[in-house]
Structures are given as structure tokens and as C-alpha cells.
Amino acid sequence: MLTTLQTAYSDTRAADLAWALGREPLPALAVLDLDLVGARVQMRLLGASHQVLLEEDGGTCSETVACMPGSSTPLPLGVAKRLGEWEYEFAARVETLSAGSFAGRAQELLALVADHPHGLAGTFPGSPHAFTAMLAQRTEGQVRWRTWHAYPQEGQLVVTRTRVGVRMPAAAL
Numbered sequence: 001m002l003t004t005l006q007t008a009y010s011d012t013r014a015a016d017l018a019w020a021l022g023r024e025p026l027p028a029l030a031v032l033d034l035d036l037v038g039a040r041v042q043m044r045l046l047g048a049s050h051q052v053l054l055e056e057d058g059g060t061c062s063e064t065v066a067c068m069p070g071s072s073t074p075l076p077l078g079v080a081k082r083l084g085e086w087e088y089e090f091a092a093r094v095e096t097l098s099a100g101s102f103a104g105r106a107q108e109l110l111a112l113v114a115d116h117p118h119g120l121a122g123t124f125p126g127s128p129h130a131f132t133a134m135l136a137q138r139t140e141g142q143v144r145w146r147t148w149h150a151y152p153q154e155g156q157l158v159v160t161r162t163r164v165g166v167r168m169p170a171a172a173l
Helices: 099-114
Strands: 002-004 018-021 030-036 039-046 049-056 059-066 078-083 086-096 119-123 131-139 142-151 156-166
Touching: 002 099, 018 078, 018 086, 030 119, 030 131, 039 119, 039 131, 039 142, 049 131, 049 142, 059 086, 059 156, 099 119, 099 131, 099 142, 099 156
Parallel strands: 002 119
Antiparallel strands: 018 059, 030 039, 039 049, 049 059, 078 086, 086 156, 119 131, 131 142, 142 156
């Protein structure tokens, strides 16, 4: 699903993004509810990036990547945590691209996510390449999502990937 977000583009720099687990649902500009084989996933586009809410028999998980005033947790390169019975893994990277490469990459990503049944993308008014996009899936008992946050004025694309799943017993590995 592709939508134009009815708000001013507020994330001005990739470096302003922060990461948090366990936050309450924040006001969203666009929402996509998914049922991924028993896992309920809500992907939320915020005025300041994204939030994913996951609910399954094993518990709940709330991930927020956004510009959060007062946050002291910058966007980490990687996180691995136990959340009850679940293993949570998060990774982020920043790609810096030339203007031409950035425009092409933006078009590719928006095309990928726009028509995907588990995809949500929102473009910000003022720039066709200012967007946040999300894609979720369930594979091998795990829920995974990827996100892309575009900063065309800097030529930067913040890419994240998250995996949440039940911890596998050592004997099963």
C-alpha cells in the first residue's frame, strides 16, 4: 500500500533517528494491520518514521524507530535481546548515495513495497523521494520486517531489519 502522508516532512537528518522497544502506540499517519499465520502485526507510519506492533501467543513487541525528542538511545547498528520467550534481533545501516542513484533506489523500493500485500509506504509532500517504507513477512516461525527511511536532502537511506521469534532449543539447532 502506498500513501501520501498528510504532514510536513519532519525527520530532517538520518542521524536524528532513535530506536526504542516497548513504547506505547504513537499517533500514526498510516496503518496496515496484518495477520501473518497467527501473528498480528501492525505497521505504523509516524510523522517521525515508523512503529511496528507485534502480538502473538508468546507475547507482544513494540519497536519504534523515529525522531523522539528527549530520547537518549540513538539508532544502534545492532541489537539482540530476549523478550520473554522470544529472541529479538535488530540491525540498521545508513547508505549514502549520489543524487541519481538515490532517485533510482527510491523508485525501486517504492515499487517493491507499494504492491506487496504486506507492504506499507508513505511519501512526504514536497519531495517524491522523501518516504518511509515497511515490509513484513513470516518465515520459519519468525516474524521479520524491513524498513527504509529516505533523506533525499542528504542522499541517505536508513535501512533496518528486524527478526522476532521463539528461541530454538539448542538440540534443535
